[in-house]
Amino acid sequence: MKLLVITQKYNINDSNLGAFVGWWEKLAERMEKVYVLALEKRSEPIRSNIEVISMGKEKGAGFFGKFFGFYRGLLKTIGKADAILVHMIPKYVILTVPIALIFRKPIYMWYTGVAAQKQLKFSVLFCRKVFTAHDAAMRVNTPKRVVMGHGIDVSKFSIFNFQFPISEITILSVGRITPSKGHDLIIKAVADLIKSGYKLRLKIIGDVVQSHHYKYFEFLKTSANNLGIEKQIEFCGSVRHDEMPNYFKDAQVLINAVPFGGLDKVVLEAMASGIVPLTSNNAFLSVFPKDIASQFVFKENNLEDLKNKLKNILDKKLYLDETLANQLRDIVVKNHNIDNLINRIINEMSQ
Template identity: 30%
Template sequence: MRILFITYKVDESDSLVGFVVGWLNALAAHASRVEVICLASGPAQLHPNVRVHALGTQPGAGKPAQARAFYRAALSLKVDVVFCQFSPEFVMAVAPLAKLRGWPVALWYTHRHAGLGLRIATLLADRVLTASPESFRLPTPKLRVIGHGINTARFAPSAAPALPGARRLVLAVGRIAPVKNYELLIAAAQRVIAVHADVDFVVAGGAHAPGMAAYLQQLQVLAAASGLAGRFQFIGPQPFAAVPALYHSAAVAVNLCGTGGMDKAVLEGFSCGLPTVVRNATFAALLAEDAPALLAVDGAADDVALLLLDALQLAVPARQALAVRLRSRVVASHGEQALAEKLFASLQELCA
């Protein structure tokens, strides 16, 4: 089967979408060829049967220029099925050509926003794929839930034990955005540091979207005004390859998004065997018996702080057992290989 894979960017160093390279290689293990159309590309070690067509339009180029480049690339390809990752706009762009060529179209979407563009794309697509039932908000018989695709070989527990006497780190990985609730994390950090003076907090993520640089400055001012200068740091976006080492350096991870779709950063932390405190009820089933220790559903600062304190104080045997449970669940339900198999099967079904 020949697959046209449409995505934003193919670049294994990118802090936001570096994981796409792993998806492509995992899918390529099942397909005869994977043709990729993307807006931009960078360094990427790809299987021989993966070919990247970066549109290469100039920065600031308008949509007409992007559309011309897109159709030039798509018209040159011989494929059997189209997979659009992330954006409903990709479905709307390829739909006329797909209809003409008889290509079925699948959309991957995992976001709480369900605007008009998504509604149109859902009508146009033959199949919609998502990570969890909460990750796609529109009712449609086209929907299939196939899990996230976490590279569990890359995101694995550290072989090196923590250094005695080292300061303990609470880590949050995620872009700078109000949905991440970093104000709440700052308030919880105040409470944790009041109890444990040897704990520091680090946020790893970029202020990519419009207005987010100013928002980041507001958060930095808030952290300083809360008495956390030097103890609560925003270190910016990190290369994708560097993220596992960040998890390995942490004692606990935290993600304070409210209930909605599954944030893959949480699954990466779990895959590294790291206790990760969440507020998103979507993780309740995956956490199973560990939910009381790590899940404060839409909790306030006091609730989050209590869970962080308990996680920081876990005895070594309990921590090791928890790490095994968290990782095994991700490998079984959200591993990259498992996702590739389900994705390929779903695309194959469309071609039958």
């Protein structure tokens, strides 16, 4: 089978989309050829049967340049491919449809998000199937939706060692610097617990992606200073995805203060690494073990509930519970590992 993937970025070093380069490599292991049409190309594929075509963003292409780059790349590859897989961007489905109809190529889409926008609903009309990680991650009610879990490389994200003594608990908050990631709420919660006597360190991993969020970044730093915990907070900036296992290795808790919706893969990566997750995305209530799930989900934008749930984790030293760590990891290995996901995608496209 030959597949055309249409995506935003091909960059193994990207802190967010770098993980998906591994997806395309896994697909290429099981296919004759994988063409990747990317808005931006900043790294080269390691497999000879992957061909990456850029729309030109990394070369400074403007709107029309990227538009023509899209159709130039599409026309170059669509005749050679058996199917098209659009990754995350409904607009790419809509742009692809006229050419796909002419060439009679089926369109599939992978989508995880927090809202059912009009563009998503419209794009679904033209897809043969829409793959997603969870019901809440693709909220268009359609028989085309196929829920198949996420794709975590469980060989890279693995449990480290519980035997080392811990004098200070390291908490991670991972995500681009934007209000929707709730970094400010986490800073307040950690500050309150430090004042109560807990020995904590917070590492915020993520960078400013949109220029108007620099004000929010300055607000976060000012908040840390005003709360008197600037020495206990580290702004790590953007971290390559393949370096994230090193951060999980040295951490005990991950806090994910995002709204209900798509399963954030960083929570699953933390689970695979033996890190205790704490999230405000209550879609994870159906992911965590049922008997303890409520301990790891706090009410959205609720500081007191976040602090209470975090105190419970710290007071019970759940980060030292090897049984819990293995239980959480097993969920990811069984339901969200990349090999199973790739096999399911290929099987669904072969039907």
